[in-house]
Amino acid sequence: MSLVTTKELLLDAQKNGYAVGAFNVENMEMVQAVVAAAEELNSPVIMQTTPSTVKYADLAYFYANAKVAADMASVPVVMHLDHGSSFELAMRAYRTGYTSIMIDGSHETYEDNIKVSKAVADACHPGGVPVEAELGKVGGKEDDLDGGEGDPYTNPQEAAEFVKRTGVDSLAVAIGTAHGVYKGEPKLDLDRLSEIRKVVDIPLVLHGTSGVPDETVKECVKRGICKVNYATDLRIAFSKGVKAVMAEDPDVFDPKKYNAAGREEVKKYVMQKIMVVGSNGKAK
Numbered sequence: 001m002s003l004v005t006t007k008e009l010l011l012d013a014q015k016n017g018y019a020v021g022a023f024n025v026e027n028m029e030m031v032q033a034v035v036a037a038a039e040e041l042n043s044p045v046i047m048q049t050t051p052s053t054v055k056y057a058d059l060a061y062f063y064a065n066a067k068v069a070a071d072m073a074s075v076p077v078v079m080h081l082d083h084g085s086s087f088e089l090a091m092r093a094y095r096t097g098y099t100s101i102m103i104d105g106s107h108e109t110y111e112d113n114i115k116v117s118k119a120v121a122d123a124c125h126p127g128g129v130p131v132e133a134e135l136g137k138v139g140g141k142e143d144d145l146d147g148g149e150g151d152p153y154t155n156p157q158e159a160a161e162f163v164k165r166t167g168v169d170s171l172a173v174a175i176g177t178a179h180g181v182y183k184g185e186p187k188l189d190l191d192r193l194s195e196i197r198k199v200v201d202i203p204l205v206l207h208g209t210s211g212v213p214d215e216t217v218k219e220c221v222k223r224g225i226c227k228v229n230y231a232t233d234l235r236i237a238f239s240k241g242v243k244a245v246m247a248e249d250p251d252v253f254d255p256k257k258y259n260a261a262g263r264e265e266v267k268k269y270v271m272q273k274i275m276v277v278g279s280n281g282k283a284k
């Protein structure tokens with residue numbers, strides 16, 4: 001199958017009460033692991049890369065990996081730009097062939113966030129590429145940026161107006177999650193999520209999901225989350241596999257040996273999360 005966009009995937013998820021997992025990938029093995037997990041469970045899947053990841057290599061490297069994986073796969077695969085930090089980066093991802101783009105203007109003022117989100121939506125829509133935006137501030141470190149100060153949660157009425165004025169296809173909401181490793185158990189404002197859902201009729205996105213208990217994620221999906229982002233835990237899983245091989249054989253020097261172990265750990269993790277978000281068996 002060729003790469004697909006998030007448009008139909010997320011609308012189907014919204015209609016049928018499940019979510020699609022969006023997994024951050026950092027190398028070829030993680031791309032292979034995510035797609036292998038999705039194939040084994042007959043699930044659609046979204047892969048995504050942040051600005052720091054595409055700075056490490058380049059959009060073109062990650063796009064090429066994702067394209068090959070999608071071409072060889074029997075399930076729908078999306079390549080998404082996560083936390084697009086500027087109009088220019090969003091456009092570069094669009095031109096590279098990414099099939100879904102996030103513009104993250106959540107660090108700007110409300111009006112500037114509307115301006116940049118609308119500009120990206122207007123530029124991507126003629127080519128059929130859907131756009132995710134963010135309103136409110138997810139805590140922790142978002143790639144290289146801090147979540148920031150002030151009332152961080154998404155205001156439902158603002159969200160409704162934001163969606164109308166920007167024309168974006170999906171919206172990341174701030175309801176108490178944070179990127180990175182949680183110190184205690186995260187407390188999510190689930191009622192706020194339901195309030196947002198009542199007044200916003202496009203797919204909602206949950207960021208900062210590594211470390212959120214599975215039962216809480218399921219409750220979020222019930223209340224309208226259609227895309228669930230996992231990043232930190234995939235990095236931890238990959239490293240766990242690599243470290244185990246190195247601990248067992250400190251003289252190992254073939255990257256294929258330890259990278260394969262990392263790949264296997266990521267695949268196991270992604271399979272478990274696909275079951276949590278409920279997209280197993282939903283590949284069309």
Ligand code: 13P
Nearest residue numbers: 180207208210229231232
């Ligand atoms: P975590 O690293 O907390 O899983 O967050 C992932 C994310 O939201 C990527 O945008």
